[in-house]
Amino acid sequence: MLDLLFPPADAPAEFTLVRASRRAMATTFEVAVPAGTHPDPVAAATAALDLIDDLEDQLTVYRDHSEVSRLNAAAADAPVPVEPQLYELLARCAGWTRETDGAFDVATGALIRAWGFLRREGRVPAAKTLSAAMSRTGFRHVVLDPDGRAVKFRVAGLEINLGAVGKGYALDRAARLLRDGWGVSSALLHGGGSSAYAIGRPPGEPRGWPVRLRHPTDPDASLGTVYLRDRGLGTSAATFQFFEYNGRKLGHLLDPRTGWPAAGTASASVAAGTAAEADAMSTAAFVLGPAGTETLTRLKPALAAVVLADPPALTALNLDPDSYTAP
Amino acid sequence: MALDLTPEQKATGKANFDQAAGDLARGGKMKDTMAVGGDPTRRDLLKVGLAAGAVVPVSAAVYFGYESWKGNKAVKTAFIGTGDEGGVLVGEHNPEFNEVVAVCDIRPTNLDRIFKGEPNGPRKGLDKIYGADAEKKIARYDSVEKLLADKDKLGLEAVVIATPLNTHDPITRLCLDAGLHVLCEKLMARTIGRCKDMIRHAQDKGLLLSIGHQRHYSTLYAQAMEVLNTGVLGDIKHIRALWHRNNSWLYSASEAEKAKYALEYGLPYYIDGWWKPVPKEDAKALPPERLKELAFGNPAVYGFRDVGELVRWRISNTAGGGLMAELGSHQLDASSIILGHVHPLAVSGVGGKFFYGTDPDGKNRNDRESDDGVFVTYEFPGPTHPKAGKGGKNADDVVVVTYTSMNTNEFESYGEWVMGSKGTMFLEKEANVYLFREKDKTKKGDAAAGGRDTKVTVGGAGGGKPALEATSTWGGGGGAAISKAAGSPEWDTAVRGYRTEMEHFAYCVRRWQEQGGKVSYEKDEKGKLKYADILPRCHGEVAMADAIVALTANMAMAKRERIVFEDAWFDPKSDEVPETKHARKQA
Numbered sequence: 001m002l003d004l005l006f007p008p009a010d011a012p013a014e015f016t017l018v019r020a021s022r023r024a025m026a027t028t029f030e031v032a033v034p035a036g037t038h039p040d041p042v043a044a045a046t047a048a049l050d051l052i053d054d055l056e057d058q059l060t061v062y063r064d065h066s067e068v069s070r071l072n073a074a075a076a077d078a079p080v081p082v083e084p085q086l087y088e089l090l091a092r093c094a095g096w097t098r099e100t101d102g103a104f105d106v107a108t109g110a111l112i113r114a115w116g117f118l119r120r121e122g123r124v125p126a127a128k129t130l131s132a133a134m135s136r137t138g139f140r141h142v143v144l145d146p147d148g149r150a151v152k153f154r155v156a157g158l159e160i161n162l163g164a165v166g167k168g169y170a171l172d173r174a175a176r177l178l179r180d181g182w183g184v185s186s187a188l189l190h191g192g193g194s195s196a197y198a199i200g201r202p203p204g205e206p207r208g209w210p211v212r213l214r215h216p217t218d219p220d221a222s223l224g225t226v227y228l229r230d231r232g233l234g235t236s237a238a239t240f241q242f243f244e245y246n247g248r249k250l251g252h253l254l255d256p257r258t259g260w261p262a263a264g265t266a267s268a269s270v271a272a273g274t275a276a277e278a279d280a281m282s283t284a285a286f287v288l289g290p291a292g293t294e295t296l297t298r299l300k301p302a303l304a305a306v307v308l309a310d311p312p313a314l315t316a317l318n319l320d321p322d323s324y325t326a327p
Numbered sequence: 328m329a330l331d332l333t334p335e336q337k338a339t340g341k342a343n344f345d346q347a348a349g350d351l352a353r354g355g356k357m358k359d360t361m362a363v364g365g366d367p368t369r370r371d372l373l374k375v376g377l378a379a380g381a382v383v384p385v386s387a388a389v390y391f392g393y394e395s396w397k398g399n400k401a402v403k404t405a406f407i408g409t410g411d412e413g414g415v416l417v418g419e420h421n422p423e424f425n426e427v428v429a430v431c432d433i434r435p436t437n438l439d440r441i442f443k444g445e446p447n448g449p450r451k452g453l454d455k456i457y458g459a460d461a462e463k464k465i466a467r468y469d470s471v472e473k474l475l476a477d478k479d480k481l482g483l484e485a486v487v488i489a490t491p492l493n494t495h496d497p498i499t500r501l502c503l504d505a506g507l508h509v510l511c512e513k514l515m516a517r518t519i520g521r522c523k524d525m526i527r528h529a530q531d532k533g534l535l536l537s538i539g540h541q542r543h544y545s546t547l548y549a550q551a552m553e554v555l556n557t558g559v560l561g562d563i564k565h566i567r568a569l570w571h572r573n574n575s576w577l578y579s580a581s582e583a584e585k586a587k588y589a590l591e592y593g594l595p596y597y598i599d600g601w602w603k604p605v606p607k608e609d610a611k612a613l614p615p616e617r618l619k620e621l622a623f624g625n626p627a628v629y630g631f632r633d634v635g636e637l638v639r640w641r642i643s644n645t646a647g648g649g650l651m652a653e654l655g656s657h658q659l660d661a662s663s664i665i666l667g668h669v670h671p672l673a674v675s676g677v678g679g680k681f682f683y684g685t686d687p688d689g690k691n692r693n694d695r696e697s698d699d700g701v702f703v704t705y706e707f708p709g710p711t712h713p714k715a716g717k718g719g720k721n722a723d724d725v726v727v728v729t730y731t732s733m734n735t736n737e738f739e740s741y742g743e744w745v746m747g748s749k750g751t752m753f754l755e756k757e758a759n760v761y762l763f764r765e766k767d768k769t770k771k772g773d774a775a776a777g778g779r780d781t782k783v784t785v786g787g788a789g790g791g792k793p794a795l796e797a798t799s800t801w802g803g804g805g806g807a808a809i810s811k812a813a814g815s816p817e818w819d820t821a822v823r824g825y826r827t828e829m830e831h832f833a834y835c836v837r838r839w840q841e842q843g844g845k846v847s848y849e850k851d852e853k854g855k856l857k858y859a860d861i862l863p864r865c866h867g868e869v870a871m872a873d874a875i876v877a878l879t880a881n882m883a884m885a886k887r888e889r890i891v892f893e894d895a896w897f898d899p900k901s902d903e904v905p906e907t908k909h910a911r912k913q914a
Binding site: 017042188190193196209212 | 346795
């Protein structure tokens with residue numbers, strides 16, 4: 001649920017934001033540029049949104065012609081060379097999987113499919129189906145060839161699904177285009193509110209772009225406000241899709257290590273140097289829970305995190321008062 | 328594509344139109360309807376609603392050229408016909424331009440209603456506009472003759488006529504003969520021959536004749552036209568216009584209603600604004616012999632069989648023109664404007680009384696003479712067609728305009744879809760314009776992604792408020808609250824054009840009085856009106872074209888044939904009219 005909070009129209013505002021938005025990746029992407037900071041914010045934003053469209057066409061598993069769909073179809077048979085920046089993204093994903101002990105993993109397409117989340121019809125798979133899917137899950141079955149920039153799957157039926165990082169990656173690319181191609185020095189970009197990237201800071205706010213973290217279940221409550229400056233933010237929560245099974249509430253975020261929906265976390269937001277990393281790490285933080293996330297942020301001090309456990313307990317990690325105000 | 332868009336699609340379409348209009352205005356290409364405000368050199372003014380280069384629509388008075396009105400005295404006006412449409416016109420009139428000095432209607436209940444008004448909607452009533460003592464200031468008449476006999480006493484200068492269709496021409500003639508300027512509701516007249524008489528009579532008398540096709544005074548349509556004229560839609564090959572209503576829900580009369588209505592004229596079977604019950608008071612005041620006296624000397628043409636036909640004149644073949652006249656004429660008028668003020672080439676269609684009727688046991692289910700469903704196809708000349716008047720020679724360049732109107736389904740409501748090779752413009756209910764881009768098949772991803780529906784908005788931020796709320800969005804993103812962007816056009820209440828149409832009419836009256844002498848409809852060598860800026864935009868010749876388009880469709884449907892439009896029909900000097908060749912006997 002995209003919910004941009006601007007002051008009501010009659011309240012005084014400190015600057016004017018030009019906002020351009022478009023549907024992509026099953027959500028709404030938006031680019032907001034303060035008026036007066038760039039000669040043609042609409043043209044710049046349109047170019048950024050065009051790039052996001054192109055990236056969706058490359059990364060989605062919902063279109064058979066996408067590069068990732070073609071990779072999934074062929075990489076079990078032979079190494080498949082991929083576009084250099086996609087290769088680089090996959091290599092970074094491999095690193096993030098190692099750093100999170102497998103809590104983040106993009107080689108989980110088979111598992112997502114078994115749970116019905118690919119078509120958004122969640123169901124508990126039969127034991128046999130689940131174990132078959134687990135045998136086709138995990139980046140350890142993916143071989144990356146840096147010289148040929150090629151990808152090979154060691155097991156048939158393995159599927160890459162970039163759902164957990166695609167939005168952040170697209171935002172990083174769009175931000176680079178805005179900064180280097182269009183000279184944009186201040187902008188906030190986001191995809192559906194769950195992935196965001198801030199270029200510079202807005203006028204009159206040295207701390208950065210203020211982003212309120214929404215409480216996953218109480219629309220009136222907040223988990224605080226983070227201030228982003230040349231950083232990305234990812235948020236993972238099982239708010240909008242879950243189903244009940246034997247008295248358990250099962251969300252759509254799967255723990256690749258167990259094959260079951262992750263439990264114990266209501267919401268996890270992570271800030272990182274790029275939106276892709278923030279996306280990946282928020283997914284891992286959701287799977288790992290507050291304690292595991294604390295270990296992760298000690299390992300990677302550049303990360304900052306706000307995790308709400310289930311049952312509720314709020315933990316803020318690596319956040320100083322200048323970059324976070326508690327609710 | 329259905330007319331029912333999701334709120335998100337509407338927001339996108341609306342933002343696209345606002346942006347297109349704004350871009351044109353900022354580029355200095357839309358001087359007529361939009362003004363650029365906000366001085367970009369004064370950054371301290373960059374507050375909400377005043378972004379640099381913010382675009383605001385100009386007022387109707389500026390656009391239609393009568394902003395100099397101030398200081399003029401309101402034109403003393405009588406409203407003749409104070410029923411449903413008269414109620415809207417009275418409710419929308421601006422007393423600074425038209426002072427209502429008298430009202431006239433042969434139905435006593437309409438005279439009561441015009442003072443009292445309705446609690447909701449546009450029919451505000453005279454009491455609300457002129458105060459509770461309106462009845463003392465505004466004279467009431469039960470016949471046109473009596474009203475006109477008092478014209479000097481009233482100081483009358485103009486009339487607004489909103490009576491049944493078959494009485495438009497005799498009442499217009501009487502008022503012109505009395506030296507009054509006339510604004511008459513549409514459709515202009517029941518036949519084209521009678522339209523031509525009205526035009527010629529206004530010219531002879533040197534008086535204004537304006538016909539109430541209000542879209543000619545809609546700033547919304549004016550802005551839509553400016554955007555369309557940039558070619559933003561590419562090749563327009565189809566316009567789909569429709570006005571669907573559902574009048575199929577059963578009517579049930581309370582005891583109080585049964586006591587109020589004259590049951591000998593029947594009670595409605597379905598709830599239907601065109602098949603209303605007859606109030607006892609009207610039935611008592613208007614027995615058939617009285618209606619005969621009121622029929623301007625020709626009861627067969629200008630009269631009503633009985634008060635039932637008077638009340639339900641829209642579904643009578645002699646008194647009204649059915650769905651094409653009442654609804655279709657507006658939208659085909661709009662289509663002609665969109666296609667560059669051209670006349671159609673041909674019309675064919677299917678229409679009939681498909682739903683209402685009388686059961687074998689005699690039960691009347693809102694029976695009528697007019698069609699209850701019309702499905703019409705027009706062929707219009709495209710820009711390179713010889714008949715487009717632009718020197719083109721391509722007879723294949725035809726734009727197909729379909730128009731449908733029915734009484735048993737209103738899922739799609741009403742509006743006009745203009746479909747071009749580059750995009751679609753949707754004019755919804757005379758109130759909103761949406762613009763959608765076609766998917767670009769030369770661009771990767773565009774077609775599969777469902778079009779690049781970029782939405783652009785401008786709003787305030789800062790002040791310590793968060794710029795974004797972070798949340799998980801599995802499949803989300805929809806349902807975004809879209810606030811009206813500051814700096815996007817705000818449509819004034821006059822958007823539908825009624826108020827503007829009457830204001831401009833009053834302005835024209837004063838200008839001709841200043842100028843002295845008779846109103847002139849003289850044309851220059853190019854065929855343009857010499858005094859176009861002080862003549863109503865929908866003058867007789869324009870309105871007659873709308874009548875030809877609507878009534879010829881009725882003839883084509885009645886005879887199930889394709890009728891080719893003839894140039895002479897549109898020429899007021901020529902005696903050629905479509906009905907000579909194509910009408911059934913009763914039309």
